Amino acid sequence: MPAHDHSRDDHHDHDYDHSHHHGHDHGGHHHAPASFGRAFAIGITLNLAYVGAEAFYGVIAHSLALLADAGHNLGDVLGLATAWTAAHLGKRLPSSRFTYGLGRTSVMAALGNAVALLVITGGIASESIRRLMEPEPTGGVTIMVVAAVGILVNGITALLFMAGSKGDLNIRGAFLHMASDALVSLGVVVSGAIIRYTGWYWLDPAVSLVVSGVIVAGTWSLLRDSVKLSLDAVPPGVDRGAVQRYLAALPQVIEVHDLHIWGLSTTEIALTAHLICDDVRAGEALLPEICAEIREDFGIGHVTIQIETPAVAGLCALRPDDVV
Numbered sequence: 649m650p651a652h653d654h655s656r657d658d659h660h661d662h663d664y665d666h667s668h669h670h671g672h673d674h675g676g677h678h679h680a681p682a683s684f685g686r687a688f689a690i691g692i693t694l695n696l697a698y699v700g701a702e703a704f705y706g707v708i709a710h711s712l713a714l715l716a717d718a719g720h721n722l723g724d725v726l727g728l729a730t731a732w733t734a735a736h737l738g739k740r741l742p743s744s745r746f747t748y749g750l751g752r753t754s755v756m757a758a759l760g761n762a763v764a765l766l767v768i769t770g771g772i773a774s775e776s777i778r779r780l781m782e783p784e785p786t787g788g789v790t791i792m793v794v795a796a797v798g799i800l801v802n803g804i805t806a807l808l809f810m811a812g813s814k815g816d817l818n819i820r821g822a823f824l825h826m827a828s829d830a831l832v833s834l835g836v837v838v839s840g841a842i843i844r845y846t847g848w849y850w851l852d853p854a855v856s857l858v859v860s861g862v863i864v865a866g867t868w869s870l871l872r873d874s875v876k877l878s879l880d881a882v883p884p885g886v887d888r889g890a891v892q893r894y895l896a897a898l899p900q901v902i903e904v905h906d907l908h909i910w911g912l913s914t915t916e917i918a919l920t921a922h923l924i925c926d927d928v929r930a931g932e933a934l935l936p937e938i939c940a941e942i943r944e945d946f947g948i949g950h951v952t953i954q955i956e957t958p959a960v961a962g963l964c965a966l967r968p969d970d971v972v
Contacts, residue, residue, distance in 0.1 A: 751913025761821030798833035
């Protein structure tokens with residue numbers, strides 16, 4: 649995958665000598681498709697058609713359950729549209745105001761999808777508990793058929809995003825949203841079939857509670873990771889200690905400080921660090937190699953390294969670990 653590095657050396661005539669090097673790789677380590685525009689378009693179209701059909705049959709069958717689920721699926725369409733918008737904005741070039749571009753919108757979309765999933769699941773769980781205490785007749789062939797179609801629609805949409813669900817939190821949010829809905833629809837079909845032959849109306853809310861628990865368990869990691877990324881935590885899969893050990897072991901390097909690693913988006917990672925070197929010129933010569941190896945070994949494509957001399961090590965205000 650093509651990459652490019654560019655460097656800048658700044659030499660000052662006063663008490664110290666700094667050099668900066670920036671390395672960029674917009675491909676990173678991710679091998680999923682670079683664009684999910686087609687997946688989003690297909691997913692939104694399928695789900696909009698399903699919402700329309702669900703609302704129609706909800707009116708025909710006088711089913712509040714189907715009408716409520718149509719509203720829920722309309723929210724899913726909005727969630728997909730939000731994720732698609734964030735993916736598109738993330739490709740915008742940097743500007744004088746947004747110097748890192750708009751990649752962070754993908755983190756915001758992932759966080760929004762996680763919160764929406766938990767809120768919706770909480771509503772389903774609340775209604776399930778109420779129906780456990782006051783079981784109501786449910787089911788009907790129409791509801792089961794529509795739910796079965798929901799499995800197909802949501803399952804296909806989820807598969808479209810499966811390839812990117814591990815490397816991109818935004819895509820993972822879309823995948824979990826669709827997979828969760830497919831799971832809910834499956835629960836409706838299975839419980840409906842059993843209720844039809846046994847009359848166990850309590851089974852419908854019981855299955856809904858189990859499905860809600862599975863959704864929360866799957867969504868929790870999305871919420872946790874998106875919150876961490878929004879707070880500039882080290883992205884999942886990057887070992888900060890290993891990065892620091894690598895830098896500290898480089899020739900000429902006698903100390904590493906002010907090391908920061910954070911996500912520019914759900915796919916792009918940035919790093920900044922100060923290296924104190926015995927020989928500044930020799931340290932500068934290592935910069936292209938450092939950027940290339942950090943990109944290759946740790947998947948960090950936006951690297952900024954500042955070289956400092958031992959003479960000014962004690963003058964750097966950012967040297968203490970507790971200073972940001």
